[in-house]
Amino acid sequence: MVVLVNTRCRFVLLLLAAFSCFSLKLCLGEDSITFSTPIKDSDTLLSKSGVFRFGFFTPVNSTARLRYVGIWYDKIPVQTVVWVANKDTPVKDTSGVVSISEDGNLVVKDGRNRLLWSTNVTSTVASNTLVQLMDTGNLRLQDSRSNGETLWESFKHPYNTFLPGMSLGTNNRTRENLKLSSWRTYDDPSTGNYTAGLAPFAYPELLIWKNNAPIWRSGPWNGQHFMGLPDVDGFNLTNDYQGTASLSYSNDSFMYHLDPDGVMYQRRLSTSTRGLRIGANITSTACDAYGECGPFASCSSREVPPCNCVKGFVPRNQAEWNDGNWTKGCVRIVPLRCKSSNGGGRGKGDGFLKLQKMKVPVSAERSLANEQDCPKQCLENCSCTAYAYDHGIGCMLWSGSLVDMQSFLANGIDLYIRIAHSEKKHSYLAIVIGAAFVAAAFLLLACQKFKKRSAPESRRRPELMFSRMEEVTSENESPYIFKPNEFPLFEFQVLAKSTDYFSHMNKLGQGGFGPVYKGKLPEGQEIAVKRLSRASRQGLEELMNEVVVISKLQHRNLVRVLGCCIEGEERLLVYEYMPNKSLDAYIFDPSKQKILDWKTRFNIMEGISRGLLYLHRDSRLKIIHRDLKASNILLDDNLNPKISDFGLARVFEASEDEVAETRRVVGTYGYMSPEYAMEGYFSEKSDVFSLGVIFLEIISGRRNSHKEENNHNLLAYAWNLWNDGEAASLANPIFFDECFEKEIAKCVHIGLLCVQELANDRPNVSNVIWMLTTENANLPEAKQPAFIARREVSVAGSSDRSSQMVTINDASLTAVTGR
Structure with missing residues (x-):
């Protein structure tokens, strides 16, 4: 008898539970709403396979506490909303209700029964409609009768x-x-x-x-x-x-x-x-901005400046163009001479200028012409300004201004822009005349140099300048003889004139040595001129050290110094001009980070490593750079990296010990290895530490001084991610691609190997290159990095001598008197 009573009690309880779940959508995870089953703020719909959820939500990090009705992924921990109903009319509290109204529409109302949103369709009675959340994320208002007609759906009203x-x-x-x-x-x-x-x-x-x-x-x-x-x-x-x-x-x-x-x-x-x-x-990229360069101009993200008028056109407003305002574009130099079909006009008709691998202009007109007839059809129409042919599209024609053209390296199609016949001829002659002019200029320059060499030595006195090398290098940091006649010397007036007398418009940047200006020599060669600032801590020693070091080196990943100038108080270095400036301008600038995709970043890391290997092992001299950082990596036309700024470099002879000690610690805080910053010891492994920091900065787009979660610096943040098996999460989302996830994680691992606390634990540069370029390299376990960016007080306090420290990542000189 007792058993029978217990059985009946269990049955009643099950019925009650089933009834409760029927009234609560969350309990059964039902995917539909009917007239008799609205959902309140605390209830949700769940799609049949549990992919999406529908209901009330408050956006993450919102302080307003407003309630919206929307659809979001259910199985993703971070709230990811894909559609919102009452986006402009939120509920101000938790009293909201979603229901089927009497006219059969899906509606959102607040606690005072005010209508905030509706599907607004003409339907039948409420009992004939239902709303269902699909596994695709589509919310459908349907006729519940046998035909199941869709009356309204969220897919027809997309949001973000x-x-x-x-x-x-x-x-x-x-x-x-x-x-x-x-x-x-x-x-x-x-x-x-x-x-x-x-x-x-x-x-x-x-x-x-x-x-x-x-x-x-x-x-x-x-x-x-x-x-x-x-x-x-x-x-x-x-x-x-x-x-x-x-x-x-x-x-x-x-x-x-x-x-x-x-x-x-x-x-x-x-x-x-x-x-x-x-x-x-x-x-x-910046060139993706619509009309960035204006009409009849092409944009290339790999050029500086990115905008250039196509041949046959000049800037509409030269002054604004020089200031970087390109939106007004370019105008034709020679007007078109349309040779109409009725024979009007004499002389040769217009022709076409071919631009290769282009993103074609906006608003192409459709044509049924084949590939052979496409240019003819354009020429026969006086308003036609360009044509292109693609086998997937066919013939495309353009009339009027050509807007939003972009140059691609690997993709794009050929675009033919209509120009006057005389302009095509002029372009050809300009090339021939230009080549002859350059040849004459070089000949004239050679004659001028010959005259300068025969001029009285008292004018330039280079022997006095170089004889002071032993005086200014107290630690003999350039232990070899430099011959003045091996290196070009520039006159100050020539460099001043080439930079428009150091005009602010020509200023490329600022370092610890001083400002750097873009210049153009009389023969047309573009240069970068580094001018010593009188406020700089660097001086003749660093300048001469760079002259001596770099003049002996030749490598594709090292910047070339073309010469120097010392006249009176002036100290200048002349470099080859790098149009894309320095690496830090790309990886730390949100507006330019997009330009460097992962493949480019990987190539930059490999190029820096190969340049460093040349310094350490392959050149005639063994050189420790001592100031390797993102701002000292310059990028050429093709974004290939070149190591620059050798003013603080230390040269070893073959007989010297590979580990040295100095009383004068130089470099940039955040890139210095712990043994160098705190003890004054430096070696190849000091540069390897800097290389590892650069790797992690390239991958993350963050400076090492940047404070991350839990107040960690970049090295600590990368270390924590690597330990959690999420190394690839360090990558900047702007370029991240799952296709490269494994390679990104490997590069993070290599970066962490380079920044290990003990110098002996770090790989040498040849091993770094091997790990980068070997697909299935078996990498050793990394040990905890040296988080020296958190030791500012202890570094300064560790010295028993007076010290001066500059702890700014962008500064090119940090001087600390070591032990």
Whole structure:
């Protein structure tokens, strides 16, 4: 009897539990709403496979505590919202309700029954509709009867996220244009300033607008990808060439996100971290900014300045162009002479200038001409200014101004710009005349140099200058003889004139030695002139040390010093000009970080290592740089690295010990090894430590002095990530790609090996290069780095002598009197 009662009690309890779960969506994880089952602020819907959740949320880090109704990933720890309903009308407390209204619409109301949002469709009665959350992230309002017609769906009303199965595009019949819209800020989902979608051009393009003005475009679709996005695959595009085009993709391992700053990212789902990693950055370089260079100008992110008028055109406003304002673009030098079909006009007609590997201008016009007839069709139309032919698209024509052209290195197609025939001839003659002029200039310069050599020695007195070497190098840090006639000497007046008398407009940067200016010698060679500042702690010793050291070295990863000048109080060094300036200008500047993708960063790390190996092992002299840092790595036209600034370098002879001690510690705080900063000992391993810091800065885009989580510096932060098995998470999201995750993690590991506390534990540079270039290298375990950036007090206090310390990463000289 007791057993029977207990059985009945259990049955009643199960019924009660089932009834409770029926009324609470969260209990059963149901995926739909009906008229009789609304959801309150504390309830949510969960899609059938548990991918997405729908309900009320407050944005992460928001202090307003406002409540929004939206859809987010359920299995990702960090809140990732993909759609918002009441984005501009939030609920101000937790009294909100989502329900099916009496007219069959899905609505959001607050506790006072005020309508805040509705699907606004014409339906039947409420009992005939339901709302269901799909595993795709699509929220559907459906007719609940047998036909199951979809009356409304969130995929037709996208917000800031482009999900698999969703479509963006234009519909000529309905006049719809489905676009993404950004949040206002990262913690405010109200409508922002940016939108993204397909532009209704003859050849559809993906565009991003700010307040309805274009700021970026993808280039036209060629049947496989957008021409300006060759590395972003997976899109599908349909186009009826009548104003209806639709863009979609089906890969459910990633999604696209338009952030509040107007940048579109590809976010990949990571199975290892159950989170989202930032993949491809759709807008990646300064040249991607729409119309950056104005009409008839081409942009190249690998040139400085990036904007250049195409041949046959000159800046519309030269003064503004020189100041870096390129938006007004360029104008034609010689007007077109349109040779019309009726025979009007005499002389030769217009021709075409070929630009290779280009992102073509905006607003191409559609043509059915084949490849052979495409240029003819352009010439026969007096308003046609350019043409291009792509096998995936066909013939493209342009009329009027050509806007938003970009030069690619590996991708792009040939663009033919219409110019006057006389201008083509003029361009050819200019090349011939220019070559003859340069040859004559070199001949004249050679004659001038011959005259200078025969001039009285009292004018220049180079022997006096170099005879002082033994006096100024008290520690004999340049223990070999330098012959003055082996190295060019420049007159101060020549260098002053080449830099427009050290004009601020020509200033390239500032270091511990002094300012650096861009100059141009009379023969046309571009140079960089480093001028000693009278306030600088460096002087004749450092200048002569650099002259002596670098004049003996030749390597593709070392910058060349072309000569020097010492006249009166003036001390100047002349370098080859590096148009892309220094590495720190790219890795630490948010506006330029996008220019360096991972492959470029890896090549830079390898190039720095090879230059350092030459200094340590392969040159005639063994040289410890002692001031290796990001600002002392210059980049050439192709972003190849060149080590510079040898004013603080220490030269060893073959018979000398590889470890030396100094009373004068020089270098830059944050890059100095602990044994050097605290003990005064330096060796090859001191440079290796600096190399490791540079590696970690290149990967992360952060300075070593930068404070990270838990108040750690960069080395400590990288060490913690590596110990947690998340080394690749150190990578700057701007360039991170899962394809390179393993290689990035390996480079973090190598960087940590280089910054180990004990010098003997660090690899030499040849081993670093081997580890970088060997695909399956078996790397040793790294030991805890030297976190010397946290020892400012102890370093200064460790010296038993008077000391002077500059603890700024950007300074090129730190002087500490060692033990």
